[in-house]
Amino acid sequence: MSLDRWIALVLLSICLLYGYTAWFTMDANLAPFMQRKPVWPSSFPKILSVLAIILCLVILLGLEKGEQTVGEIDYRRLTDYRLGQAILMLALMVAYALCLRPMGFLGSTTAFLVLGSFILGERKWHVMLPVSLLTAGIVWYLVQEILGIFLRPLPFFLGN
Structure with missing residues (x-):
């Protein structure tokens, strides 16, 4: 099989x-x-x-x-396959889950998107950073304001 x-x-x-x-x-x-x-x-x-x-x-x-x-x-x-990329992406997902509370949603999600796109081969930082920031901000707004589910946007030491 x-x-x-x-x-x-x-x-x-x-x-x-x-x-x-x-x-x-x-x-x-x-x-x-x-x-x-x-x-x-x-x-x-x-x-x-x-x-x-x-x-x-x-x-x-x-x-x-x-x-x-x-x-x-x-x-x-x-x-023969790209196991390095797959293992790095899995490790990045685990790190994202562990950093979500201490770094806040916006910081950890932006870092995850930037590092994930870098691992997968994107090298245009002038594209990666704004797209990641905008995506994290839109998702946070939709979840927090539209759905009414609280997500800590900033690190724990910067706010309540």
Whole structure:
């Protein structure tokens, strides 16, 4: 079995567990007034689990493959791929999660976007910095002001 099918099998097991949680355990503790609403807090996880299970099954059954076999990953030759970039991006994601509270959303998100684009090969700093700052600011505004979810924009020592 190829690497993509093994990954799909692992994802399928995770999606089945997620779907079981969404369908059977999330709604058990709902307040009575919430049970009469058409959309429950578990509605999106239910939809997401069903779609993910369908996509995993498509990969497992090989329905996505046509005549093209050029793009398959050969797990015996992993050193031929850009593993350095992938590992650096994973490390950057972990660092972003750890720096989110101390640095604030705007600083950590801007740094993540700039460093991530640098790792992936972008070298135009005059483009990376404004785009990263603008993106972080827009996302913060949408989450904080539109959705009403508090995100600390600045480092903890600069504000409440």
